[in-house]
Amino acid sequence: MKEDHDDLRDKTDEAIAEYRAKRGKRIGDWMQTHTGVFYPFDPRPEEVSEIDIAHSLARIIRFLGHGETYTVAKHSLLASRMVPTEHAFAALIHDAAEAYFGDWIRPVKKALFFLVDGEMTPGYVVEQRIHSAICRRFGVDADMPDCVKRADNTLLATEARDIMGGQRVPWAPMPAPLPEQITLSTVSMDEFLWLKRFYELRPDIDSAKVHDTIPCGPPPPEPDLEPSVGDAVKLCDRCQHWKASVWGLDMYCNISRFKRCVFEPINPTPDELRKIGAI
Secondary structure, three states: HHHHHHHHHHHHHHHHHHHHHHOOOOOOOOOEOOOOOOOOOOOOHHHHHHHHHHHHHHEEHHHHOOOOOOOOHHHHHHHOOOOOOOHHHHHHHHOOOOOHHHOOOHHHHHHHHEEEOOEEEEHHHHHHHHHHHHHHHOOOOOOOHHHHHHHHHHHHHHHHHOOOOOOOOOOOOOOOOOOOOOOOOHHHHHHHHHHHHHHHHHOOHHHHHHHHOOOOOOOOOOOOOOOOHHHHHHOOOOOOOEEEEOEEEEEEEOOOOOOOOOOOOOOOOOHHHHOOOOO
């Protein structure tokens, strides 16, 4: 194994493609995602989906759940609003690799190694490969701008105060936290707002094209919605699935138990978002 395989960190895209052709198979096992499959140890841009990223990041809780229920999607959304417009997209996806790799806390990530194709590979290298594939998928530079790093650390300081209840022992040196308190929102709202921000920043990526690649199937014969979700039920105009009006926003689609139909334009007003604590 060692004779015909150098560390892929140092290989060009062409060399990696040649290596894959030589082996004739993918590296590592695959994982099932919200819409398809992905190989964490053999990431390819064509298998990256913003739908998967939004769905996953909105269900990953920061700090291993030891604070408030605060998602990586919300963290990324806030970061995208703290940097100049030209770097907002980079901020929005700066933790997108965690959708395919998980949110390892910093003390663990520093010591993390994986056996990848017979070789021990640092966890940060695995994560960086995934990040690079995501950036190639969306046509952006994989190097994180300094302003995104500053926003990330400023949010970390703010989260220490608002999400973790303060620092019981001193954390690493960080900038001053934001003066505003972080407002928590629901998992579903975080997913919705992350994806909405994504398409705002990248209008060149047409979400309708994704809809054509994901089979929706027929709508259920009867609406299957819990009473707490709401009683305003109708069919999604695009995929004809049942959806419910939640918090006054049409954002749920019963493809399979409350998966939101992201393909219909949703434009809540700032007043609506403030009412439910989303901004």
